[in-house]
Amino acid sequence: MNKQSFLYQLKEGLIRLDEAEKEQFIRYYDELIEDYIEDGASEAQAVKKLGKPSVIASKILEEAFEEGNITPKKTLSPLLVLLLVLGFPLWGSLLIAVIALVASAYVVIWCLPFSTGVFAVAGLIASVFSMFASFFALQDGIYIAVTQLGVGVLVLGLAILSGLLTILMANYFIKISRSFSNKVFRLIRVKELLL
Structure with a gap:
């Protein structure tokens, strides 16, 4: 996976954050990849060292949820859906x-x-x-x-x-x-x- 693909997947995983926070994380991971490349790693190796973007995004979202920065999505219960349909x-x-x-x-x-x-x-x-x-x-x-x-x-x-x-x-x-x-x-x- 190359850097652009990694950053794109990470950005898609952070969909629940506002744009400013999302861009802050994207810049941070972009700089990390660049640092690994400057230390002699290839782009693919640098991305591999960071791990899967979906796992990183879920950890970031968990931390944001624990800090109260995002609220959980409300899900409709099956009973409510049934009442909506019948009503x-x-x-x-x-x-x-x-x-x-x-x-x-x-x-x-x-x-x-x-x-x-x-x-x-x-x-x-x-x-x-x-x-x-x-x-x-x-x-x-x-x-x-x-x-x-x-x-x-x-x-x-x-x-x-x-x-x-x-x-x-x-x-x-x-x-x-x-x-x-x-x-x-x-x-x-x-x-x-x-x-």
């Missing part, structure tokens, strides 16, 4: 109801900016059509053509105002959505910690 019709429907409730909250939050955005797009299209049609209304009279052009400009102004209002509301509603999402995620994390 799925109840808790599954409740989970779907909660998801639907959260989704409906997002729909309510975004209903107003969506409506003003649709009005802005529709008003823009209608104003362009109205101003373009005013040229054809000249044959019915100048007053009709000017009125048609005025209505087109008015609708264009309302569409621009609606678009600006949509942008302002969207920025505000993004903040509301983030706040709502953070509250939901915090609630989920609290529930996770309680279990």
Whole structure:
């Protein structure tokens, strides 16, 4: 086994440690291998002197567990698994109801900016059509053509105002959505910690 393979396997074995601790151990064993190589051993011999990376990783994890740096993984008991499976019709429907409730909250939050955005797009299209049609209304009279052009400009102004209002509301509603999402995620994390 070469040094890179050894260090990779060691890093994979230390998966329960945080990145800083993991890198500290990897650097330590990298330096040990380099020291053995400087003393005249080949790379394979240096790695062989250290032993199997899986054994080293398990010893490191044992020590970290005894020191309280890592907590043991919680395992689900067979009884709990059986209760989860049998209770799925109840808790599954409740989970779907909660998801639907959260989704409906997002729909309510975004209903107003969506409506003003649709009005802005529709008003823009209608104003362009109205101003373009005013040229054809000249044959019915100048007053009709000017009125048609005025209505087109008015609708264009309302569409621009609606678009600006949509942008302002969207920025505000993004903040509301983030706040709502953070509250939901915090609630989920609290529930996770309680279990």
